[in-house]
């Protein structure tokens with residue numbers, strides 16, 4: 591089959607996308623498919639028209655590829671593609687919208703407030719910070735609404751740290767979230783078709799828990815799959831993840847990030863196009879379920895070609 595692999599683009603997660611795509615291309619070739627690699631740019635529509643792929647494998651992360659932009663074009667061109675549809679991607683990429691949808695569906699997601707840059711510049715939002723800090727408490731988490739790979743996320747331990755964290759987050763998006771910090775175990779549930787894959791736990795190994803750059807260096811975070819959970823915990827976490835996928839419309843293929851606190855799971859976000867690199871969580875979860883990377887890629891392609899068979 592002729593498969594276009596969409597990758598790269600101008601997203602801040604371009605590097606991760608290229609690594610996901612390299613692994614996918616390799617697997618597709620080994621499976622005997624004809625691979626058309628496309629580094630997404632201004633000639634995307636022309637290239638797709640010229641190549642006429644039977645299906646597109648979207649291996650893009652972040653704004654531009656995971657937010658529904660590329661998916662919208664694929665829908666217009668009538669090319670089946672992997673992963674959630676444009677609308678679901680648009681919901682997942684935007685944490686403000688995603689969290690609102692979760693709340694609407696009764697899914698526990700940490701309390702938060704969202705602000706645009708305009709609110710600070712033109713509406714005096716800074717004057718409201720003390721009130722919301724009182725509601726959320728410290729530490730609190732500041733993050734860009736649309737982002738990924740922990741880019742632009744900072745923990746503020748005191749009011750003096752909030753302005754700096756806001757500036758950092760605003761350099762990634764013009765809307766930011768201030769969120770209640772949830773202490774607990776960090777879990778990720780990958781969903782493939784109707785089934786949740788074994789749950790992955792990310793365990794930071796010492797160091798500064800809040801320094802993401804350090805944490806994602808090789809060896810600073812240990813991943814355990816399947817996570818050591820009681821049947822009750824596993825059921826609660828899985829239910830929250832599946833409910834999140836339903837609420838956001840990304841059933842079939844997604845990874846839900848949650849924190850399991852003493853009072854149960856709290857959903858942080860759903861990733862419409864989870865990473866597929868050799869250190870990514872979805873492939874690790876698939877492997878724990880006894881699925882090779884080739885089998886995983888085949889399942890993802892099959893769902894694109896026959897969505898109802900998911």
Ligand SMILES: Nc1ncnc2c1ncn2[C@@H]1O[C@H](COP(=O)(O)OP(=O)(O)O)[C@@H](O)[C@H]1O
Pocket residue numbers: 700731733737738739740741743769770771772773776847849858859
């Ligand atoms: N409210 C929170 N409480 C505790 N840790 C958080 C919270 N929000 C984010 N984090 C930490 O930051 C990481 C990235 O946050 P997430 O919301 O998943 O954004 P991203 O899209 O960057 O992955 C999480 O995996 C977790 O380690």
Ligand SMILES: [Mg+2]
Pocket residue numbers: 739740847858859
């Ligand atoms: Mg995440």
